Amino acid sequence: MTAPDANLPADVTLTDAAIAEEAATLDAVWRDAPGFWGWLTSVDHKSIGKRYLITAFLMFLAGGIEAAMMRAQLARPENAFLGPDRYNQIFTTHGTTMMFLFAVPVMNAMGLYFVPLMVGARNVAFPRLNAFGYWCYLVGVVFLYVSLFVNMGPDTGWTAYVPLSGPQFAPGHRVDVWAQLVTFTEIAALAAAVNIIVTTFKMRAPGMSLNRIPIFVWAQLVVSFMIVFAMPAVATGSTIMLAADRAVDTQWFNPAEGGDSLLWQHVFWFFGHPEVYIIFLPALGLITPIIETFSRRRVFGYSALVLANITTAFFAFGLWVHHMFATPIPELGQSLFTAASTLIAIPTGVQIFCWLVTMWSGRPRFTTAMLFVLGFFFTFVIGGITGVMLASVGFDQQAHDTFFVVAHFHYVLLGGAVLPLMAAFYFWYPKVTGRLLSERLGKWHFWLFVIGVNVTFFPMHILGLEGMPRRVYTYLEPTGWGSLNLLASLGAVVIAISVVIFVVNLVKSYWVGDVAGPDPWSSSGLEWATSSPAPSYNFLHTPIVGSRHPLWEPIADAPVLVGLRTDRREVLLTTTFDARPDSRNHHPNPSIWPLYVALCMGVTFIGSIFSPYFILGGIGLAFIGLAAWAWQSSHPAGHELIAAPEAEPV
């Protein structure tokens, strides 16, 4: 039988003893192997999501330390704390870390951890691909930081513009490190994106039709599609073009042989602009359930929020040239991209108004998570407004490559992504660890962070308007930029203190925080229907969903589906639109091969910097791993029921 409301087989009863026995059986099947080996071979989305989150957070701290070093250098004119060469490496690594190793992975990590829990699934669609993605990301992290410590850190900015980053002006391997680092992060992001898309399309709990998906999952879905279409652009630019120009003398960017350095900017920003929204849209998904929960009402304008999300994603691909207004772009193109850049403020505005209405008409409770959401409104709107200013070609040509731009994108990224992310940490930390974060420390964290961000970055608007260029390691005293720079640096000290408080809160609460229970906030999403932290199998039985807010439904008991096998890893697949139960899927067990193949990718791409032959060797070794990977999943399991190929519900 397939319909959720059909009759049960006679022998199904859910007594407490039966539940306990089933839980034990499921745990034995789904939990990771014990010890270090279990850690290496895990394919559990929660284990991998957690290590993604921790690694990305460490990268946030590393990027923050680099930012602090830059602020120390710029605190007064003609400072000698960092020399020009070191400064170049530090600002490049800061940007690269924050964009490629923190912001995108941390948002992916939130999706990989929570999407299965929010849609009522046992795992992501491709668990080993998930592990492979994380290991690739980790290889990239280690590669960048080892390179930095051996004085091989990239030094041409996170945008790596040619010809500065080309073979002629950047000999040595510093730019190669950047180009290949990007390769690892794009593999990881694409793996995560495909996983999230297929998990959302095929593994939703019965009853969770497309119009009942949580906004968080919608945001993750939309962003995953953006990754699928944006990441190939940077893959093309960095791996196929820049790295090849440097390693095997291709001529993509060499004007002497018909190449074109502006092509790099097109390819890079065709990825780079959507990248901003890849970071920002998941954050919008993060704050919606927080606002709903603490306003004690359903979000206003569900459909408008979803449509605004999708519209923003479309527009995001039509804005890239506004990063290139200082290059010879035809006037018609300039006008088009100005219009598009201004237009994107509309769907963003729609979302902001939906949240404001939700709060206004609800009964808001100002927990730390909610405070961070309010901080997001304030900070992000300032960043958005300067964004609209920069969309004007005339203004952009004045402010281009000045600190005004630095101020703008830090307001957008810190306001639009980091503040919502911190709200999310306070909201979902109990689901991940079983304990609540301290609200008292949280409020210190919030106020110091928001004040610090504004003290650091607001003066940069003025510095930029006064003409201070970005990416300079020092400036002369007569420029008069000293006091505002000092103010910005003092703001950075405040940010650093707030982050230290946050880290103390995270660590301390892990051990002594209040025990959360399954649903500490009385929230509405499915992830709160299971214990905190969720067991290895996520849900004892497949939940059946009757609305957008399953836990707020006024019913006495929760309907579930039974019948998935408990003696092997089995998940339920549902139809794409209506989420009707469709089939059972045998899910993979833990495996070492994702790690092995990721290491082979490391040999391939890191080695390719030194000799193209490493590509052949690395790929050859990877094929052995892929064969073993396939071999592992091809064991006959017995008792299979084969569907007729022509019977195909959608």
Next chain:
Amino acid sequence: MRRLRPAGSVAELPTVTFGHRSLMWWGTLGFMTIEGWTTALLVACYFYLRQNFVSWPPLRTPLPSLLIPSINLAVMLISIVPAYLVERAGKRLEALPMRRWLVVSSLFGIAILVLRWYELWSLNIRWDTNAYGTAAWTLVGFHATLLVLDVADTIGLTLFLFIKRMPPKTFSDAADNSFYWYFTVCLWIPLYLIVYVGPRIF
């Protein structure tokens, strides 16, 4: 937590499905989207660089040869037939015909890869000579990596079928393998026209 109320059982649902009902089909579709889009971007870059030249191919650069690329295109188009027969046998759950046509598909794959090597040299220019050479080599070379992946997958699947007892989901996997092969061949048609025929026209 609320009490759980069993409202139905999924025990009788199938465990092996085909096409869009299977996860692997969706994964394959995702991979195809990524690779197809990357190819589209490379084509855009090819034409972007075209603007930097008065003539295409540039002056004193020979036209690419047509013979081997045309033969390979024909072989690729013919190879769709055994790929289709693999898919059909898979969907009919016929193990032996499926294995037989996988062998044929593998042989086609190897032939296509050998021809691809000569096809690269049929461009009559090196990748490092000028931007035209770079763009043309990249289009053909990038597609070659897709061919290598799919041929390796086909050969691997075929070998597995000879050396071990495979689970029933292999029928579905083989059908998905054909699905990916159709994509790889179809993707080549515009690339062939752009790289080998195009310079004769524009």
